[in-house]
Amino acid sequence: MSDLLREATARLAAAGVDNPRLDARVLWEAVGGDAERFESFIARRAAREPVAYITGWKEFWSLSFAVAPGILIPRPDTETIIDAVLADYPDRSAPLNILDLGTGSGCILAALLSEYPNAHGLGIDSSEIAQNVAAGNLERLGLGARGAVRAGNWAEKLDTAFDIVVSNPPYIPTADIADLEPDVRDFEPSAALDGGPDGLDAVRILAPELKKLGGVGYIEIGVGQDEAAAAIFTKAGLAVLRVARDLGGVPRIVIVRAKKELE
Ligand SMILES: C[S@@+](CC[C@H](N)C(=O)[O-])C[C@H]1O[C@@H](n2cnc3c(N)ncnc32)[C@H](O)[C@@H]1O
Incomplete structure (x- = not known):
């Protein structure tokens, strides 16, 4: 899991994401341990889609x-x-x-x-x-x-x-x-x-x-x-x-x- 997170963080950082480590963690928590889904979430975030649209939720x-495009x-x-x-x-x-x-x-x-x-x-x-x-x-x-x-x-x-x-x-x-x-x-x-x-x-x-x-x-x-x-x-x-x-x-x-x- 920590290797996955490290790689994901590096990928998000390379894509210019502001808080790559935090975003990788939030997305990891959202997938409940599903590595394949995590890969798809990280790919979306690396394309700069906001975390809230990927998870479908935002706190206020x-x-x-619930939020959506x-x-x-x-x-x-x-x-x-x-x-x-x-x-x-x-x-x-x-x-x-x-x-x-x-x-x-x-x-x-x-x-x-x-x-x-x-x-x-x-x-x-x-x-x-x-x-x-x-x-x-x-x-x-x-x-x-x-x-x-x-x-x-x-x-x-x-x-x-x-x-x-x-x-x-x-x-x-x-x-x-x-x-x-x-x-x-x-x-x-x-x-x-x-x-x-x-x-x-x-x-x-x-x-x-x-x-x-x-x-x-x-x-x-x-x-x-x-x-x-x-x-x-x-x-x-x-x-x-x-x-x-x-x-x-x-x-x-x-x-x-x-x-x-x-x-
Ligand atoms: C900056 S967002 C605010 C959304 C939400 N109140 C918030 O604070 O997160 C502005 C909202 O105004 C809506 N809006 C834009 N033009 C409008 C109009 N002519 N009449 C009513 N709502 C409009 C948009 O669809 C959008 O949901």
Whole structure:
């Protein structure tokens, strides 16, 4: 086994994989001792397919999410949204009504529903595969009765009021996509990555929708987008309450409120 691991690690390192030893170990654990399957997993990883697509799972907020090609792999930075909501709503028994726009794997909605046992939520995504995978994740995590998933173009056609609107929209400027690691660029869905010329196309759509929906919005942004995003939200008539930083200190979540008089 250690020879297999050593060889696999060397192969992944030669392919330019960032953490070859860790990835080889994770893939070894995933195959349950099946050397043939391990060989096929290592070949896929050496072709830069992300570990999460190979194993079919990714952890987020200490919960396990099924992922598949066509679904963005949940990122630790996005946990900043959960931290920010928990800080703002310390009463865990609050019957919050939560909307998650661009729900993907459903990770944000599921994490919030797991923290607020009396909360309900709706996840929306334009991708059919995301709708299916998110609904499956909520169900498997025992949250299906409180979390629904629907097809939709952001909040178009929604007229319900929500207490909290969360979103991790695509925010990578189109021209930067070619420079991403092949693991991301060649495998993750462009609809989950491409934010248009300056990365803020989705923010421009979401801003008036948040204004219409009410509640407090928690919107993830890319590196260096905080001031431009805040300006778009302000122009749309929202109050920017604060910007939460991720664990690396990067301004990551813009927190906005639709009704200034509630500040
Ligand atoms: C960056 S991913 C976030 C996924 C998940 N919320 C997460 O944080 O891991 C953005 C998601 O927005 C979805 N999306 C893109 N355009 C959309 C649109 N017009 N309406 C609804 N969802 C959209 C994508 O399919 C993708 O699932």
